[in-house]
Amino acid sequence: MCSYCGCRDISLIGRFMTEHEEIVNVAGVLHRAVGGGDAGEVGTALDHTLAHLHPHTVAEERGLFAVLRRNPDFTDHVDRLCAEHRRLDDLAERIRAGETDLVDTFYDELREHIDKEDNGLFPAAAIELDGPDWVEAIELTPDEGPHAHGHPHAHPH
Template sequence: MCTYCGCESIEVIGRFMAEHTEIVNAAGVLRRAVESGDRRAVEQASDGVADLLHPHTRAEEVGLFSVMRRQEEFTDHIDSLCAEHTSLDEQLAAVRSGRHDRLDEFIHDLRHHIDREDNGLFPASAIALDGPDWAEVDEITPPAP
């Protein structure tokens, strides 16, 4: 989590960063379930990650990403983050379906993705967006689950 620029003090960014922590913690539960070899525990833990991940990525894409996408210099970066959201969903579904060999890839990619947001896009948004932009982000971002 970024702690150097203060972007977490922006309400929606602070929310997304807190959700990142919850998702990483849920991924740890998933790792322990996979290590236990209990298929039902893996399914439940996978569902727990998905229940946090899906509303989170939707909120990012509908809110912050849609406003930032208007600035050409962020379009490619946001497109790549959205593609990572899709890839993470696919990896998680594979783990849930029994492809436990994909767990390390999922967790690695999840952490890398979060780092790109927490230490890249979020601080950039604090600089690039102004008051009316943030008001719009707040208005269009779906509420936390």
């Protein structure tokens, strides 16, 4: 994860990077569950992964990505990242349908996607956006998910 440019100090980017770490951790539980061969554990781990992933991708797309998309220099890149969100959703549904051999692909593509955001998009956004842009991105970003509003939840590990 990026730690050299200081973009993590921007509250919204810091939030997204922390969520990325949590998503990778819960996806690791999914990865290990497949090795155990218990379909129930795989389903539970997938549900938990998606409970972290979906609110996160919605928040990115409705907030930061919406603001960045207005800049023609970012539009194509943001659109590709959104397409990767859809690809991860598709892989997850196929895993749920029993194609557990896709968990490695899901996990690898997830990590690659996060790397593009943490080490590419976020540092570029830190340079490109100004104060009013950040205020708007924050205002547009939903604050939902497993950690929203201090609601506790259990990690299955």
